[in-house]
Amino acid sequence: MDERERALGAAHRLATEFLGTLDERPVWPRADLEEMLGAFGGALPEHGADPTSVVEAMARLADPGLVAIPGGRFFGFVIGGTHPAALAADWLVSAWDQNSGSSKLTPTTVAMERAAGQWMLELLGLPDGASVGFVTGGQVANFTCLNAARTAVLARAGWDLATRGMRSSPSLRVVVGADRHGSIDRALRFLGFGTDEITVVDADDQGRMRVEALETALTDGDGPLIVCLQAGEVHTGAFDDFEALVPVAKRHDAWVHVDGAFGLWAAASPSLRRLTAGMAQADSWATDAHKTLNVPYDCGMAIVRDPADSIAAFRTGGDYLIYSGLDPWDVTPELSRRARGVPAWAVLRSLGSSGVAELVDRLHTNAVAMAVGLADIPGLEVLNDVVYTQVMFRLESDAATRALGEEILAEGTAAVTGAEWRGRAALRCSMSSWATTSADIALTVDAFRRLIFEVHSHTRG
Template structure:
């Protein structure tokens, strides 16, 4: 086979291969190992010289499905607790297949009114879901990091404008360092966004009152006064080790008092707004100048999905638009050109899986899922506290339980090495997946149950496996 044109009358056949295998694979996720190291040998089957004459679409896709279903890390299953990774709901998977099927050019209205209108609709639905004002502008991005880039690019434009500089056209040359203040809960993705924007990864200053990173409001207040309010405050809603959050409303008060820009990192914590039990954590987000979150975390849509909301959409246009290319059309009402409101030019129609899942399950369905995960995480915390060889290191506030293995007789100075070995053993074992992190100087586990399939039985299994392997590595 040498030319895809030869297969134009059978173009749907490769899709049928995937559809035929999808049901059995998805059903198997309930009992599969999250990762089976014995199947890593299949990865070699991906390799080899570039074919001169191809195998044809059906044969190639059959081989890809065979290798993938065997060698993949099955992060769509219910026991992948590493990082903060959701699965993909059935509707979201189908919506993503539809996005690939239609292959829309999603950046400009003339190229795809469908993709543009879908993005406009889902941004409105997401604002309703999170309780953000309808007047906020927004754009879909590939990730929370790129959502930070969008929001902080607006902040950078706002800040440079105070010096009379159009940073979009002139850049940062000649300007002082843009002050960016946060608590110790700040995530590395914020620093990466500042790095991409040319502001400097390490220019961000943290103000923490304890070794958990909680914000020192008085120290930040004084720092804002010293720079005359020309600064960006980054508030963190949901920290990755414990789920802890900054007091958003208090930081909004600081921003308002000093005239600073407030950016909220709500990568997964923004979903706290969905439940009356946790909505207080998100109080004040509606007062922010920019807000970011991930879709491939608690929204349970496929990678890659993020969203950025900005109080005044004009800032997005100033930060990313005005290219000066005559062939690119201007926006007109709902005929938005989203490639002029964010960091991407070529964009896939990532609104379609979001539209499908929100249409399928609605506000109530997502509230129920979030509250189930809150219950699952709380149950995990209770199991840890009840186990004599486990130690809960922080209150369970959202979807993360932070703990370590601490058997009797092991001195404090050996616990970090012991937990690191246990982390390696846990990932190699594959029955459950939860890696280690560092919290308050300690090596810890911080499993995050945010997959729509996950139930209390899955975290019970996690605790059983951790204790079993812990006993083995401690000998």
Template sequence: MRDQYSPALDVAYRRALRFHEARKSVPTKASATGDQLLEAFGGPMPEVGMAPATVIERLADAAEPGLTGTAGPHFFAWVMGASHPVGVAADWLTSMWGQNGAGYHSCPANAAAEAVASKWLLELLQLPPECSVGFTTGGTMSHFVCLAAARGELLRRQGWDVEADGLFGAPQITVCVGADAHVSVFSALRYLGFGQRRVVVIPTDPDGRMDPNELRRAIAKVNEPLLVIAQAGQINTGAFDSMHTIAESTHEQEGWMHVDGAFGLWARACPPRAYLAQGVEQADSWTTDGHKWLQAPYDCGFAIVRDASAHHRAMTVQASYLPVTGEEVRDPKEWVPELSRRARGFATWALLCAFGKDGISAMVERHCQLAERMSAGLAREPGIHVLNKVELNQFLVRFTCAEMSEQSDQATKDVIAQLDTEGTVFFSGAAWKGMWVMRVSVISWATTEPDVDKAMSVIIEAWRNVKGKTEESGSLN
């Protein structure tokens, strides 16, 4: 039976469907300025409530000019999935059902969906079946969960109960991390009290891989509990650390090895690329994102821990008003920090069903091949340099030629700025190994070969324009 809120739901469905059908034509850059958006959303708070359908229309009208093309096929700036329609549809239901996904008793259905999806994920990613899985908001909180489990277990081995007694007076833990680790790793370390300056930073090679020999030398000096953080898929180059060697060095010292596999861990779901992540299974914990290669709606990440007891000790929560579940029941709140959260199991389960093992494998391989195609096409243009071997879906580009070699940073920035102004495709820049580069990530389910070819032509045209202006003026703007 329809009520006063049904028209609002109709409007939301209609506007969402319209957005989906226009996905390929949605501008990659928001068309409205910050001031325009504040004006669209602004004004005094209504004294009297508006009609529900009117509110949703006004929301869509105000928001759409401020949306970027992350859900479309032409967004290559950051490692972001594109919210696949199946996951979105499951997420719509999740929102309407209004369940608190934190507890088994508050939503048994989500607990069951998470339990099954966890089993499927471990199988898909070829990780030990005894692992526990926490459904988080994304990579940063997944690191937080895994590293909390590591901290607790390493200190427990020293006779210290960090969950009960905290860090004051606790034994020191040495943390080793590669120089090109993702910022989310350092954020999680800060949140857990390790600090950012106290970690031992291990040098990396030109593609961002941790130097295993330098790690071994650093570990040889350690006489306290050891935590080593490796990387499966460097955010700029897609490079993988030497997992076998790092695991061997870490475990010789009875340390804990954690792997940041935000997107690279999905290589294990793709037989042609699985070799890149060989040895990853020897780690003690792993993180990966659902809103990257699984194409889940935001927010969705997974914290995976081999020692389920350590995971449980770090995250468990108890209160007299919280129902107690038996050991045979998986209670979601025992594996992540939140007591109130979205039921993340539904969208994850739906996407794993929709893709299947073959579908995920094919998507990962297709994106890797598209990255290879784009990098090869760009490298054929004089003055465009691809800086890394493309093994996965990430690569770096720099724009330079003999007459402007000293101004290559500015040339690269100018090309990115022109692409931003032109608006057909979206790329971002970054500082890398002392120089400015353009980052390329191919990870949207919607991106096809024609989209990549279009991006190549737009990039080449932008570079030729920048180079031409430089030659005319004798200097870069």
């Protein structure tokens, strides 16, 4: 057995041991950053070490600072637990070590990504032939789509962005909802737009853009236009009314972008597809497979209706590069990258269309069950209509709500994260993991029921 085999064997054993602890270990880490820096930092040793011993020491030192994200009771942020097929495929991606920008260089992984992209278009009811660029996550997916949008709407106005730049370009309007995700503003900042240049449209009590408010906003201006809509508000899970909003935007010749980091996948479920009605009439869509599809991190998708718009924004030069029509580096910001779409291919092939629908339905069912259990606890209020996978709740005061959030993390049964909704503190539970069971929900509800008594005692004392 050579050095590589020994190191891989140790990694497999240690990974299996970690995954075997998920049901019992505290969900939140038991060490902070300073402790982990103490474990891993210090001066770089002068002499190296055997790879196997490095892997074994790494796992031992890391354990207190690891979060049980792959388990069934991590409900923080919107983070899925990795599906077995995706995890195994991801290991192979690292072993294969393919630079997956060009189909001429790495035809296997590019073919797998192209197949996975086509499957996604079919599952989500999006236009056949759209470009699917695999990027790092939802943030870069939004950036990638909005970059294509900026290039395209300026081209419609007779402005070639690639040659003439932005300095003297026509004034471009960007319209967003009041409850958009922060990654939209951040993507726009990357593209040169300040917050003063963004038109914000009012939203309802669930975070859905108001149709009449969009109509008013678009009537008040002219010029190249991008409208950003949302599939799955990050606190409430609510979906914009695409059937009403997209036609309004199109009447004003807008490029319509949909941020659907986790919500786009509702279209794969026959019972939830109604939430995305009209979404396919947009021009671009962003999503993140590490959320609802449960692949490892580093797998967002930027989907653009017309691949020519992606190519106009991203195709690069270089006489040493090999072009073949439509390669990954033609539709994303990267040249060199790992084959991040392979785990998506693996989980889609493992589940099939019915399995994806069942996964999405199960996440929604779990969210409803969690909301029902929490609402049965005296003094706890569920704040949103649970239409998808998000549950938001609070106690009677901000102090008690924040204290409850701290207590559940310290107690260790589950992880939920804090939020603020309409000026008041809240806690947010996101159902994103294939591993969550009804027993996980029951354990979490029981933990909250126990902890609320302690919180009331402290905050009232």
